[in-house]
Amino acid sequence: MKYILSTLLAMSFTWASAQVGDVFPLMEGESLRYDTVNIPADLNGKYSLIALAFSKKSEEDLGSWFNPMYNQFLVEPDPNAFFSFEYDLNLYIIPMFTGAKRAAYKSTMRKVQETVAPELQPYVLFYKGTLKDYKEALNFDGKDLPYFYVLDPEGKIIYTTSGKYSRTKMQEIVDILEPAAKD
Secondary structure: OHHHHHHHHHHHHHHHOOOOOOEOOOEEEEEOOOOEEEEOHHHOOOEEEEEEEOOHHHHHHHHHHHHHHHHHHHOOOOOOOOOOOOEOEEEEEEEEEEHHHHHHHHHHHHHHHHHOOHHHHHHEEEEEEOOHHHHHHHOOOOOOOOEEEEEOOOOEEEEEEEOOOOHHHHHHHHHHOHHHEOO
C-alpha cells in the first residue's frame, strides 16, 4: 500500500512539473489597449510571469494575486527602502475565453477596461480560442485554479504553480526571477 501511494505521489509530481523545461506554447492575446501580443515571440528576451485563468472560480483566485504581483514587480521601488528591487520582466494576466465563453469576449473586455487602472491595462491579455492544446502542453487539469508560469528569456518554462496567492508561492516566484532584478 505504501509503495502504491509513493508511486502515485511521484507520478503526480512528475505530471505537475512535466512542462518545466519546455517552451511555452504559442499564444496570441489582446491587451486592454487592443495591442496583439504573441507569447513567447514578443517577450523580447526577458524573463516573464504568465498567469492563466479559464473559469470564473479561477479568475477569483487570480484576483488574490493582483496586488502582490503589482507591488512586487510593477511598482517603482522606494529608493529609501533597504530591500527593494526593480524588475525587467514581462507580466501578463490572461483570462482565457474558450468554448461557449468566447461569445462574451468583447463585452467582458469592455467591462474590464472600465475597472482596470490604465497603467495596468497593458498587462492584461485576453485569449480567445481553444483550451485543449494548452491543457495538454501546459499539463493543467483543474479548471477552478489559476496557473502561473515563469519563463526564462528564451521562453522556456522554468517554474510553475497554481491556486490562490500565498507568501510561499510568491517567494518562490521572486527567487526564480532574481536574475530579472535590476542592480
